[in-house]
Amino acid sequence: MLYREAGQFKTTYAADQQLFPIRQDRIGIAILLAVVFVGVPLAAETPAIAGAIDFNYWFSGVLIPFLIFSLAALGLNILTGYAGQLSLGTAAFMAVGAFRVPGVPMLASFILAGVVAALIGIVFGLPSLRIKGFYLAVATLAAQFFVVWALTKFGWLSNYSSSGVITAQKLVVFGYAVDTPVKRYLLVLAIVSVMALAAKNMVRSSIGRAWMAVRDMDVAAEVVGIPMMKTKLLAFAISSFYCGVAGALYAFAYLGTVEPAGFELDLSFRILFMIIVGGVGSILGSFLGAAFIVLLPIFMDLSAASIERSFGFALPAGLVSNLTLILFGALIIFFLVVEPLGLARLWQIAKEKLRLWPFPH
């Protein structure tokens, strides 16, 4: 393998508990951040490269949705993967975030979106104190339907627009207009990176450990003195906060409009699929899953187009979308059967194998 952690001894508790305990990992993350923050925008600005690749499409069609869905998947993963509470209402919490208060500065309004979503999340998380499993899933479904209904029905939530559709305001951060795809990409990227690091930090802290204890065995967790109510509600609140911010970004940086119909149950399922495919209970998994679920339909469309081009006949309408549906379903079952911990686990296995390679014993 490229690197081993041999020789890196931890002498303090802080060193043992840091986010990236291996030096090569830290360097890797730094390089990754440098590439996505500086390299990609620079490449997009360089005429020679920008001429070859359609960066506008890549930013607004692939990278921005990928980052936003990663954030939503991260939120759901905190709730389902770490705290063990299944939620089918992710899209509802995103919808709450998307309907923002006018007249508040942009970044503050994103935070506000998250806070409001967190409050709603606490309300709909209350049943989790009495029920679990499917019953809880149904409770979150109630959130899904109720929130979408409320956003359609109450005029003051949608600025009294007749169809419930609002055109999103222009993105302005500290008086700086975010109007090109590159700028939007950077804004989303910055928010997502900060929140992902915060999540990674959170799950190794006492809160995260309490969540995992509740997930693994709630009675035992209570016996060792973990306050059940606080832990569960906190999971709902923080998960909804992430989803709310993701929803606000989804509406303002990706779609450009806000309409309740965009936050149907289907979206909740897609985000659930992301964490199943990517890895339940893994920060990295949220990103891998989001990438997979965002890229798969694009890949299907592209391959269908190339088949049509090379064989010179038109595929029947709806074939590709139905095939994508079938593929999604099959993949979910495949991952649940073969690798319940998803792509993140595969990555981990690959790393462990490579660590010993080429001498496996």
Add this chain to the structure above:
Amino acid sequence: MQFFFEVLIGGLLAGVMYSLVALGFVLIYKASGVFNFAQGAMVFFAALTTVGFMSMGAPFWLAVALALLAMVALAFFTERVVLRPLVNQPQITLFMATIGLTFFIEGIAQLTWGAQVHALDLGIADEPIEWLMRNTGMNISKFDLVASGIAAALVAVLAVFFNKTRTGRALRAVADDHQAALAVGISLQRIWVIVWIVAGFVALVTGLLWGARNGVQFALTFLALKALPVLILGGFESIAGAVVGGLIVGASEKLAEVYIGPHVGGGIESWFPYVLALAFLLVRPEGLFGERRIDRV
């Protein structure tokens, strides 16, 4: 008052249809502990297959028989591909697997038969019953009445099947205790296939009735979502609970729509059953007829 009864009866009849969907859930949950989210997709698939064969020129009964055959094939497929590899996994994993199955079935159904709305004519007129209209002034559809008659017959058949036949008893034994059932020589895999076939049959009946009512279309899959509050009200393990829960949900959502709806802007049918179910959960988490479990949360 007369209006109240009209709404109530209309709601109860709609509730019968919800009960039918819930029945499919209960059957599978009882026998395998799997919460089958794909029941709605199965309803859609069954109805679409019937209509599809009919549009190819098959007579109604042949089309129904072929659709039933498709449901049997689906049952074998599900047992082999989804249930057997996931045996002994947490229930929530199986639940997520059935969400995957839902997408799979929906995709297959639309790929095979196309996505357009089909009309289905069962030969029962959807018109008010005349003498009831004359004598009491209430507007009750003949179709709804026939549909509830079919539903009642179905429940009766299932009750006989579960209580009097050898296979039915084996199903109940599996539902009570997997290991004890295995110990007395009941094959779990066979039972699972049978119960999925029965659920497929129920889905077929549901699909035909709903399809005749609203057209065979993708919206049929959303039925599964309406069945969830029914299950919570009635309890996951009880056939009687599914029926009673369906009636309560049907009646209450219609009454709420008519009497509460106008005050809050209407359209509350979509979420009222859920809120009702949630309120109910807080009081009686195991449902009206469910098995009481002592479970610390």
